[in-house]
Amino acid sequence: MDPSLLATIVLFGSFVVLLLIGVPISIGIGLASLLAALTLVPLDMITFTATQKLFSGINSFTLLAIIFFMLSGSIMNNGGIALRLINLAKLFVGRMPGSLAHTNVVGNMLFGSISGSAVASAAAIGSVMNPLQKKEKYDPAFSAAVNIASAPAGLLIPPTTAFIVYSLVSGGTSISALFMAGYLPGILLGLSIIMMAYFIAKKEKYPVANKVTFKQAIRVVLDALPSLSLIVVVIGGIVMGIFTATEGAAVAVLYSAILAAFYRQIKLSDIPAILKETIVMTGIVLFLVGASSIMSWVMAYGSIPQQITDLLLSVSENPIILLLLMNVILLAVGIFMDITPAILIFTPILLPIATNIGIDPVHFGVILILNLCIGITTPPVGSALFVGSSIANVPIESVTKPLFKLYIPMVITLLLVTYFEWISLLIPRLLGLM
Incomplete structure (x- = not known):
């Protein structure tokens, strides 16, 4: 059997x-990579190179941005900003039927962008909104969905x-x-x-705020303005x-600490x-990045991404079909894998295919993240x-049941973003970033 094909089978x-x-995903990535490497190179070379890749993979100035943004998010999560952002969200969508549900959505958009975590957003906004919606006789399953x-x-x-x-990988x-x-x-x-x-909400006749x-509106805006700033x-x-992204993340930590002190919530x-x-x-996250660096080395050494590219291109060279196939693959991956390991594993595999058919790496990054965002809302994990x-x-x-109805607009959004690249690239091009 061809060594590259054998390495691909062993790896995946x-x-x-x-x-x-039940092996933790980071350990699974590392062990699978080492097993695949045994089919390609001698053991002494694997030991030396894998150790080197494990450490060099996390020896990155850019990775400091992740640490700082996570610290900033932790401070903000505990800093009492959720209620202020919810009150602001009500100003935008409070006069629509089912206003509390729409407030929940806008609140998640605002809080998620500040905290950088979907899980933290679901917990912080949900803990405030669910009791309010229960009081207004909303279906608890609909509110949760x-x-x-x-x-x-x-x-x-x-x-x-x-x-x-994604930028790193x-x-x-x-x-x-x-x-x-x-x-x-x-x-x-x-x-x-x-x-x-x-x-x-209109069908169920949920109330308007x-x-x-x-x-009152001015007071709400002024109260939320420091967080939005x-x-x-x-x-x-x-x-x-x-400043760079890493320096910006450090600024975010300082700003969120000052804000938390101002709000007196911490x-x-x-x-x-x-x-x-x-x-x-x-x-x-850092152990995942280190382990995925070993996997990236094994895949590059065994020409695994090229084999997968050739396989998909043998199915079709039509960009529309290939993008659809990649979306299906990523949606399936998202069902079983969290967002960070999925980015680390599948970016080196699918990005070459995307660039081969003329997809900009920035546009593909948005497609990838959007697919995996849908995945973290799906059962079983x-x-x-x-x-x-x-x-x-x-x-x-x-x-x-109510969540399946909401998957419809999410998938439609995914298809629009996939096939109309200007949705992703309009603002970067206007700002001269591309």
Whole structure:
């Protein structure tokens, strides 16, 4: 058998087996890579090279941005901004039928973009919105489904660590361009969920929020403005070249710490827990990056991406068909795998195919992240699904039915973003980032 083909079978076959028997995904990536490497090179070379790749994979200035953004997100999650952003969201969608459901969506978009975490967004916004919706006689399963479906929208609206990971794995795609490319798709995803929720709310005759006076509106905006300013400061600084993404992430930590002190929601006794949470999260991500560096080396050495490219191109050379196939693959991956390892594993495999058919790496990055955002809302292992249903105290089986209705606008958004590249690339091109 051809060594490259054997390495491909061993790599993915052993990886699937290791996942099925419950091995942690980072360990599974490393072990599968070592087993595949045994089919290609001597053991002494594997030992030396794998160790080198493990450490060189995380020896990156760019990776510091992930650590800082995670720390900033932890501070913001505990800093009392959720309620302020929810009150602001009500100003935009409060006069629509099912206003609390729409407020949940907009709240997730705002909070997710600031915290950089769909899970944190589902927990923070859901914990505030679910009791309010229950009081207004909303179906708890519908409320949970809206919260779960909209939580990943903030992963597309910057700043977000998902695009930083993609930039690292894709060979240095501009982080500024990726950040700007996420805005329209993220907003479109949120609006599509609002549209579907509107029709459901109108059918169920869910209530409209009370009218807000001009004075109250001004107070709400001023209350939320300091939190929203984080996005302006960080993203504006990165885009204008004042600082790099890593420096911008450090600024985000400083800004969020000052904001938390201003809101007086965090005590000195909370700081160790916040730091511990950040250390645990970054430790997981960095080990994943290191293990995936070994996998990337094995795939490159065995020409595995090229084999997969040739296989897909043998099916069709039509970009429309190939993009559809990649979407199907990524949606299936997202069902069983969390977003960070999926980016690390499948970017080196699918990006060469995308560039081969003329897809810009920035555009493909948005397609990839959007697919995986949908994946974290799906059973059986969707992290946003588990957190959202747990916060709402509703069984996953009950949430599934209303959630399936919300998958329709999410998939339509995915197809629009996939086949109309201007949705992703308009803002980066207008700002001269491409």
